[in-house]
Amino acid sequence: MAGFVAMIVYYLVLLQTFDIFAAKDEEWKSGTATYSKETDGSIVTEGACGYGDLHKINYGKYSAGLSSMLFNRGSTCGACYELRCVDHILWCLQGSPTVILTATDFCPPNYGLSSDYGGWCNFPKEHFEMSEAAFAEIAEKKADIVPVQYRRVRCDRSGGMRFTVSGNSRFFQVLITNVGMDGELVAVKVKGSRTGWIPLARNWGQNWQSNVNLHGQPLSFEVTSSSGRALTSYSVAPVNWQYGQTFEGKQF
Template identity: 30%
Template sequence: MELNFKHQLGLICVILIFPALCSGKEYYTKSRAAYYGTSDGYGNPRGACGFGGYGRTVNDGNVAAVSAKLWKNGGGCGACYQVRCKIPLYCDYNGAYVVATDSGEGDRTDFILSHHAFSKLGRNKNASEALKKYGVLDVEYKRVPCTFKGNNIVFQINEHSSNPGYFAIVILYVGGTSDITSVEILRKEYRKWEPLRRVYGAVFDIANPPTGEIRLKFLVSDGSAGFHWVQPKIAIPANWKAGATYSAKLA
């Protein structure tokens, strides 16, 4: 009997690979989610990522504090997730798309959502109000690509930086499903790269930075794809100021 390509591919999936991996089905992790209240329903400007005011309104305020396993000692800052609940009467199929801006967990939760984000779990306003009465919900989630600022790394010179004695940055955004695991600064006088210290969350610093323009590079983790370095093409000018924002293409 002659097999066409489609049948051959099906046999490969059955024989060589786990059948579940060939079904095209999306896989989610089961967990629980709660929510926290702010006066306007947006995020917490004092979140542990160090995002400040940016962390309050980023992604239209659809943000979350995440558990230690997703927090990754700050490496999970800025990661994007789809979170959805499973009560057919109330829950929206797509759920909420949230950005991790803080660290925190409650009763076996992986997510403590902002009021805005928690409301997105519901099919409509009345459903969202009904869900809030549960307090804590069984949910499922998956990591999804961050796309709202393109395929870039976006970083800001931290407000506590003081040229020339102290230099710190906060990584505000990383596109796709990548994470920043390390940042290095070029010491031109020694022709070598020196690591910045992760202070907390997404904040990295160094005392007595090099004089003149500053060049950084970022070690990017792509999960199963491994690691690679990204270096912005344009240097930070010598007269840099706290609050200035820069970006670099991931690829």
């Protein structure tokens, strides 16, 4: 019996290991990249994912706006991509170094311009709008647009997931940041000390909402990543939590 249990544990570990490496070794795909000029070397702080100040949540210059083909109406927010400049002898840095970015914003289409001259985020283009500092790690800043190869990779985060609560007595919202592994969440539940588990609806980006009044109760969260992994953080927020506060939970 002990040998059978040991075998089951072995195969579970093996499957988990395979799962991690499969997520990390996606095939390279072709796309394009540009950058936006910002004085602090970052991209805009109020992006379409709702993260606010990207430096405060440690995404900073390694953030990117995605074309609609990749943005997927905000469900890709928080996902991580590895990029390298390819096939351009003048603009790509020697050795094709890579950079890892987090999806934090939407790059809107401009159908008044052609997809190869200004309309870089037009559907179905697969395009990344990077910060100037991150772009300079893979290509010459003189370039307007460069061809890239990209792939989804595992997000390596420091510390636990962060839950920022906002709203009022009739509207509860939580912004979830610093998500490891897949980076993106597909389902979120919240539980107060006087409630069962309540599924939250995606408001926008990684903002999740409900009309329930949870004030005056310690809060627990259950999140599910895009690969189906679920993680529960119990009593993340204490009974006296206030709107606008951020709390740290477990990490994948």
